[in-house]
Amino acid sequence: MTEFEMLIQQTGWSVPEAAKVLGYSEGHVYRWKRGEEVPRDGVINLLRMQIDTHKSAQPEGAFTFIDLFAGIGGLRKAMDSAGGRCVFTSEWDAFAQKTYHANFPDNRPIAGDIREVDAADIPAHDVLVAGFPCQPFSIAGVSKKNALGRLHGFQDETQGTLFFDVLRILMHHRPAAFLLENVKNLKSHDKGRTFDVIRRKLTEELGYTLHTRIIDAANFVPQHRERIVMVGFRENTGFSYDDLVLSGRAGRGMRDVLHPEDGTEAPESHFTVGRDARVSDKYTLSDKLWQYLQGYAAKHKAAGNGFGFGLVDGDSISRTLSARYYKDGSEILVSRGPGNNPRRLTPRECARLMGYDDNFRIPVSDTQAYKQFGNSVAVPVFAEVARLMRPHILALTERPGLRKVG
Structure with a gap:
């Protein structure tokens, strides 16, 4: 990545926006990004000034947190809403980094592969936030005497998985709390062994409390999306999921996220x-794909399987949006009435379905956007959890004699 491209990412500007502000053509900007030409020092200095302006505008925050396996920043938006201030971000995917930079104003460089980051180089923080991948742990050959309370004990069990990086950072910094997210079947993964290792490492070896709850995003957005939410504190603070406010599905439907196509929103x-901001024809399924999906569904229905496409209208609660949505969109297809081929969601509708407001910028291709929103968390779910966590975080970080981090 060229210096110019890195700086442009940190400003959050698109190519047209950069061209307009810098006073050059879009062709110049593209050539600078590709390294085919070198911009003048004045251009680089202007970009740095823009970045510094954003840095100085960042609020102080009631507590600090780090954002690991950050994706496009869904968990960060949740913690921001509770008054948190992000002091470190790690995300390895370059396209996700681009979207993250476009939407968050602190503009510090994003760390790539967390496995290559020394825990000592991560700033001190009050809360560790992570949506880590679900990976099996090998427990063969770990002796009982080494399994508890020793670094090499959980190294043997979790080394080579990304959860190990969560553990080593928790051990080094001892933050007041953590918020972890994973798929619903984490508890049953690898016949329950995966979650058993996670529970034991966090509680018996690191001494944190652990509270888990499976929450369906349909309580907040018109999408059935169940995820396990793990919250822990360095000390017992009285935190309870019983205080969680879940409103249920009543009155919620896809009409809340679909483009109205009546001119009430700008294209x-x-x-x-067009004037009515109608969904582009590019999102309508071709005759060939629609016929294939109908045939595929009919074949599996005849075999007694539930596989097939998911058709929605304004009153529907959708299936789970997945990272494979870019392939055919089959899990969530929008009905266009009898006799008409359905269409895929647009990336903006996907953003809404995950709880991102319309100010959230989408600077990547549709393919990348579908992957990113399919991999994201449903923001309102975790905003509610962060709201619940906040007084317990502050109880630990503001207690007399304890230093507040950040």
């Missing part, structure tokens, strides 16, 4: 076009 990019 956006290539998602919607």
Whole structure:
């Protein structure tokens, strides 16, 4: 990545926006990004000034947190909403980094592979936040005497998995709390061994409390999406999921996220076009794909399987949006009425379905956007959990004699 491209990412500007502000053509900006030409020092200095302006505008925050396996920043938005201030971000995917930079104003460089980051180089923080991948742990050959309370004990069990990096950072910094997210079947993964290792490491070896709850995003957005939410504190603070406010599905439907196509919203990019901001025809399924999906569904229905496409209208609660949505969109297809082929969601509708507001910028291709929103958390779910966590975090970080981090 060229210095210019890195700086442009940190400003959050698109190529057209950069061209307008810098006073050069879009062609110049593209050539600078590709390293085919070198911009003048004045251009680089202007970008650095813009970045510094954003840095100085960042609020102080009631507590600090780090954002690991950050994706496009869904968990960060949740913690921000509770008054947190992010002091470190790690995300290895370059396209996700681009979206993250476009939406968050602190503009510090994003650390790539967390496995290559020394825990001592991560700033002190009050809360560790992570949506880590679900990976099996090998427990063969770990002796009982080494399994508890020793670094090499959990190294043997979790080394080579990304959860190990969560553990080593927790051990080094001892933050007041953590918030971890994973798929619903984490508890049953690898016949329950995966979650058993996670529970034991966090509680018996690191001494944190652990509270788990499976929450369906349909309580907040029109999407059935169950995820396990793990919250822990360095000391017992009285935290309880019983205080969680879940409103249920009543009155919620896909109409809340679909483009109205009646002129009440402005057209956006290539998602919607014309005075009425109608969804572009590019999102309508071809005859060939629609016929294939119907045939595939009929075949599996005849065999007694539940596989097939998911068709929604304004009153529906959708299936889970997945990272494979870019392939055919089959899990969530929007009905266009009898006799018409359905369409995929636009990336903006996917953003809404995950709880991102319309100010959230989408600077990547549709393919990348579908992957990113499919991999994201449903923001309102975790905003509610962060709201619940906040007084317990502050109880630990503001207690007399304890230093507040940050």
